[in-house]
Amino acid sequence: MANKIQFTQDGYExxxxxFAELQKTKQxxxxxxxxxxxxxxxxxxxxxxxxxxxxxxxxxxxxREIKELINKAEIIKSSSTDSVTVGADVIVEKDGxxxxxxxVGEFEANPLNKKLSATSPIGxxxxxxxxxxxxxxxxxxxxxxxxxxKIKK
Numbered sequence: 001m002a003n004k005i006q007f008t009q010d011g012y013e014x015x016x017x018x019f020a021e022l023q024k025t026k027q028x029x030x031x032x033x034x035x036x037x038x039x040x041x042x043x044x045x046x047x048x049x050x051x052x053x054x055x056x057x058x059x060x061x062x063x064r065e066i067k068e069l070i071n072k073a074e075i076i077k078s079s080s081t082d083s084v085t086v087g088a089d090v091i092v093e094k095d096g097x098x099x100x101x102x103x104v105g106e107f108e109a110n111p112l113n114k115k116l117s118a119t120s121p122i123g124x125x126x127x128x129x130x131x132x133x134x135x136x137x138x139x140x141x142x143x144x145x146x147x148x149x150k151i152k153k
Contacts, residue, residue: 004074006118008087011108012075019066022059030056069107076105081151084126086118088153092126092146099146103127122146 007015034056037049076086084090090101102115103126109117116123122144125135129148137144 003072005069005072005107006076006086006105007073008102008104008108009075009077011105012073015066015069015073015107019063019070022063022066027056027059027063030059078153081153083128083130084148084151086127088151090126090148091150091152093149094144094146098149101126 030052034049034052037043037046037052040046040048043049078085078087081088084103086103086105088103090103092099092101100114101122103118103123104115106117106119109115109120111120116126118124118127121139122137125137126146126148129135131148131151134145134147137146
């Protein structure tokens with residue numbers, strides 16, 4: 001199980017969409033761009049060729065990376081609202097204000113959109129906790145205190 005990479009259903013679907021787009025659209029476009037640049041003559045001084053080649057290398061690397069993620073994916077389906085798990089939306093109170101966090105797999109995290117990885121300091125402190133629990137999280141800016149108000153799936 002240590003080899004598995006946790007995803008919510010939405011996160012897994014998003015990574016599959018990216019994989020399909022890379023394979024069906026972006027990779028063929030990059031190959032076409034590279035072939036056109038190659039036909040422009042001497043490739044040693046052809047900046048378009050080098051840029052197209054770098055783009056193709058990046059796309060192929062991302063395809064390999066996503067393939068590995070898909071092969072190791074474990075989709076977390078949680079139906080219980082008893083405690084915080086991956087896939088839960090958690091409404092917390094911090095300094096008298098409510099905030100909502102979505103607890104997601106590591107590769108889905110986007111802190112700016114309040115999607116926190118279960119392995120992040122805040123996510124890790126919330127996992128397994130119940131409504132009414134208070135957690136104190138040590139972050140670089142100091143200590144943050146959250147009271148869990150509600151757990152939604």
